[in-house]
Amino acid sequence: MFNQWKIIVTAVMAITVWVAPAAHAGLRVFACEPEWASLTRSLGGDHVNVYTATTNRQDPHHIQARPSLIAKVRRADLLTCTGAELEIGWLPLLLRKSGNRKIQTGQPGHFMATDYVTLLEKPAILDRSAGDIHEAGNPHIQLDPRRIMQVATHLSRTLIRLDPSNREDYEKKLTSFTQKWQKKIDQWYQQTQPVRGKSVVVHHDGWFYLLRWLGLNQIATLELKPGIPPTSSHLSQLLSTLQKNPVYLIIYASYQDNKSANWLSQKTNVPTVALDFSPAENETLVHWFDRLIDQLLNVKD
Ligand SMILES: [Zn+2]
Incomplete structure (x- = not known):
């Protein structure tokens, strides 16, 4: 009899442990590059669960659309990527294969950082023989802290739109990020x-x-x-x-x-x-x- 109870208790505990993480997972975010993963974590805190598709040891222009990445996109509530064709060689394929409607172009869960800033170096003439050119302009905006600030404001709005019950917290996090970031911008410039x-x-x-x-x-x-x-x-x-x-x-x-x-x-x-x-x-x-x-x-x- 005692042994039977032990088995039941163990089984119940195992199920609880297995089920528990899903209960407070927050928004599942798929970040194409580490900079957007980092920004999303700063603005989302405990309300976001961020997966980063690439590391700084990889060339973000050329990534393989591996099945493991497709699986992550399939479960995502939000994509945070660069856009402006940086990921043109791999992201459209991930989106297509994921079958996830929430993060397709035009949906609230589709966030491309370059949509919110002015891009420079737009090519005057489109000539594919000129190499792997960025048609929409230079997409490498993560290297401009002032543009990061603009992206932060819009990313925070997107988090609120997807998870309105935590609005106050997202707003607080944006304020604290912005204040700290502006101080650092001045310091770096000096x-x-x-x-x-x-x-x-x-x-x-x-x-x-x-x-x-x-x-x-x-x-x-x-x-x-x-x-x-x-x-x-x-x-x-x-x-x-x-x-x-x-x-x-x-x-x-x-x-x-x-x-x-x-x-x-x-x-x-x-x-x-x-x-x-x-x-x-x-x-x-x-x-x-x-x-x-x-x-x-x-x-x-
Ligand atoms: Zn480039």
């Missing part, structure tokens, strides 16, 4: 005075917003055409340019191959820096920007 006006070379045209904000001049890209690896003829041309006009830095994303940047650096003595294109896992946006600014200021030869 800190970077010494490098303003300096020239840099970048691997891919991904740092445009950051450089423009800080007043750094991007004089060339290692990629002759966006998304296509640097060619040796383009690199030797760059070498002669840099020999005549030295620059402050060669910047590449830590997920990118550093061969070309290192080659050019060795020939010209211009230092290279590998910057994280996105925050690390569970890193706050503030901490990530602190690291970026620190790396730009403290260049190692």
Whole structure:
């Protein structure tokens, strides 16, 4: 008899443990890139359960639409992505295969950060032979803290729309994020005075917003055409340019191959820096920007 009770009690406990997490799961959010995962966590707190599709070790232009990602999109209440065709190679497929109506284009659960800011560098002429170009303009807005602020306001509204019972809490979180972020923007801008006006070379045209904000001049890209690896003829041309006009830095994303940047650096003595294109896992946006600014200021030869 005692044993029978023990079995029943154990079974009931097992079911309780198994069922419990679903009861307070909150909004299930599928973030395409770590920056939007981080922002959603800051604005959503305990009301959101965020899954990040990519890490800062991956190139967000080229991700495989794996079945595990489709499964996550299928269960999502909200997508937070960059948009403006950054994810054109993988997100439309995930959306189609997910069969989830809530997060399709035009639905409240479909949040594309670039829909809420002005994009720069819109190509005047559409020419696919010019490489992997971004037709809608440069989508890499996560590198402009002022644009992040605009996105935050709209993302908070979206959270309220999907989960109105927690409105007050979302509003409080937005206020505290905004106050802290604005202070940091001023601080970063002050800190970077010494490098303003300096020239840099970048691997891919991904740092445009950051450089423009800080007043750094991007004089060339290692990629002759966006998304296509640097060619040796383009690199030797760059070498002669840099020999005549030295620059402050060669910047590449830590997920990118550093061969070309290192080659050019060795020939010209211009230092290279590998910057994280996105925050690390569970890193706050503030901490990530602190690291970026620190790396730009403290260049190692
Ligand atoms: Zn790009």
